[in-house]
Amino acid sequence: MSERTAERGKATARQPASTTQTPVAAQASAEPGVIATRLQYLFEHKRKPNGKRYSYREVLTAIEKQGGPTLSIGYLSQLSTGARTNPMMDALQALARFFEVPLSYFDAHENTAETNEKLKLVAALQHAGVQEVAMRTVGLPPESIDLVLSMIDRVRQVEGLPPAENMSGADE
Incomplete structure (x- = not known):
């Protein structure tokens, strides 16, 4: 088993192999900082009802409760910092569902200004x-x-x- 295959297996532990676990198409890796920047934006602007930031653990627990894939804190950290630039589709789908943004939010070619403005409005309303x-x-x-x-x-x-x-x- 190659090192890349082993990494992919760790990131989606306990998930059966499926077509939803293939890496996201080239647009995600073409601009490595896109996913990290957008995830950081979501963590900063999509807050808990009490105004505090979500922890990685809270996000991952909620994703699992929603029936999403089992992901590690390390994997989410790597996505958030840009250390991992080619995430699995099911991971992005689960993150999009949790943060209530369209999956296209993570597409390097997507203009996210409208979604970001909505997130700012929601954050302002939570104050x-x-x-x-x-x-x-x-x-x-x-x-x-x-x-x-x-x-x-x-x-x-x-x-x-x-x-x-x-x-x-x-x-x-």
Whole structure:
């Protein structure tokens, strides 16, 4: 057995051989840092409800509970640091499912700007108090919501914070 075959076996321990375990096509390895950069982005921006980062162990446990492949912490670490650049398809599918992004997110040719913006929005909504403020605007007429937004902008200014970005996706 070659060294590469042995590595592949370790990464997908206890998984039967299948077509889903073939390495991802050349696009993933053509630009070695793509998968690592995108995984790092996901770990930074897709947080637990309490705002803390997921650990590798938490991600891998959740993947297994979802019926995904058994992966090692070392394997996920290698993907995240770029030490491993040609992951197995089932590993990427499981990571995409866990982080709730399309599988194409890991494609070197995919523009991920829209997905990243959605992740930033979700992360912002998870900050303490943001959901509470949003829920209190339910039922208010548009003029009142505009007034609330103006007040928030003024408080940001008083606190020395930069103007808030329009994260709704709507054109101003």
